[in-house]
Amino acid sequence: MKFEQLWTTVLGELEILVTKPTFRTFFASSNLLTLEGSVATIGCNSAVAVQMMETRYYSLVKNILDKHTQQNVSLLFKIVALKTQNTTGPLFSQETLGPTKIANSPMIPFNPNHLRHDFNFETFAVSTTNQMAYAAATAVASSPGALYNPLFFYGGVGVGKTHLMQAIGNEVLMKNPAFKILYCTGEEFTNEIIDAIQTKNTKRFKDRYRTAKALLIDDIQFIEGKMRVQEEFFHTFNAVQREGGQVVLTSDRAPHEIDRLEERLKSRFEGGLLVDVQKPDFELRCAILRIKAQQKNVNLPMPIAQILAANVDSVRKLEGLLTRIITEVQIKKIPLSEDLARMVVGKPDSTNHESRSQVAPKVVFDAVMKRFNLTLTQLKSSKRSRPLARPRQIIMYLLRTELELPLNEVGTWVGGRDHTTVIHAVDTISKLMLTNTLLRDDVTWIKKEVFG
Secondary structure (H helix, E strand, O other): OOHHHHHHHHHHHHHHHOOHHHHHHHHOOOEEEEEEOOEEEEEEOOHHHHHHHHHOOHHHHHHHHHHHHOOOOEEEEEEOOOOOOOOOOOOOOOOOOOOOOOOOOOOOOOOOOOOOOOOOHHHOOOOOOOHHHHHHHHHHHHOOOOOOOOEEEEOOOOOOHHHHHHHHHHHHHHHOOOOOEEEEEHHHHHHHHHHHHHOOOHHHHHHHHHOOOEEEEEOHHHHOOOHHHHHHHHHHHHHHHHOOOEEEEEEOOOHHHOOOOOHHHHHHHHOOEEEEOOOOOHHHHHHHHHHHHHHOOOOOOHHHHHHHHHHOOOHHHHHHHHHHHHHHHHHOOOOOOHHHHHHHHOOOOOOOHHHHHOOOHHHHHHHHHHHHOOOHHHHHOOOOOHHHHHHHHHHHHHHHHOOOOOHHHHHHHOOOOOHHHHHHHHHHHHHHOOOOHHHHHHHHHHHHHHHO
């Protein structure tokens, strides 16, 4: 069986076994380069794809190849140029995340709809936390008005709701530049209604909004409690839908959780598809960081992305850390390194440093004791058994990196340890968080308990 035919067969099976976003991101552009003896060399389109193949999908690919070759195959993965393909999806489409533009990124025509051109499906990283949201968005973009109408994304800050909404608009405009799309925030919609009433020009407002073929409104929860605005939005919503137009909305809450929202609007919103967009997991945070770095023309190695992603779970805060690292490199001429990443992670942002520094170490102890069902005496004791040592190291890590206490003071808090013990604990937890999911979950839970 020829390489191309063999790999086509393998891809056919993989497409059935993994999700569509995963297949598009990591497998669709791969190919079988060589099969020498029992060693198969597989070409991937990026360092991220190689990383995922080696760590997550190695066994899956190997089992399929073993079956078709009747051999015990070993796999090697190599970064190669992209194959030409017709599918679109959230691809990391470069060999490295270097100072060049994203390959094969769609050329979106200029539009006056306030859409960010970099908010498209190509630059949206997909993982288990947002697969459903991504699938729904691409379906709506391919047939606006036909599926999931309205499409309602809800979730916390920085989970990608706005990116997906604008990606829908950009995708539709790329295919049909004449398509009438209106994008605005709930606040802007409210201000336009108020202005129209004050200037006695409501007809122009209605003509503008009710004739849209796609109405995209971000942070719709802003109209909560504003009865006149809700009245106008209700009629606008009905007019757009009646003419076959698509409505896409985002909110920080599900419709039934928006207390002062009219029941008829809640009913309309819940009549479509509601998608809860979860916080990104560790792998997705790494991918998002590398995409953001790529957009800034910076090559961010995976180990550095992992250090940042392991210590911060907010995408907005990660973007801030990335900006600080880039500033250190460009302005202070400091080499981009893992040590720099650890330094930035351990240096609180000026926007929240004061509030975090006021947190008493006792609060950290209380959270750790609650998480691991331990006593203060146990944590400060000289015993070094694993059930005590790991929580104790977590305390030292948090006191040092989050509260920024001096090394000697941290040691005093945990039973009189010296500064070398504290350094070892901080280094150990920082490294383990890159690979140990359970530890990462523990630290994330404790941070939320302490800092909210």
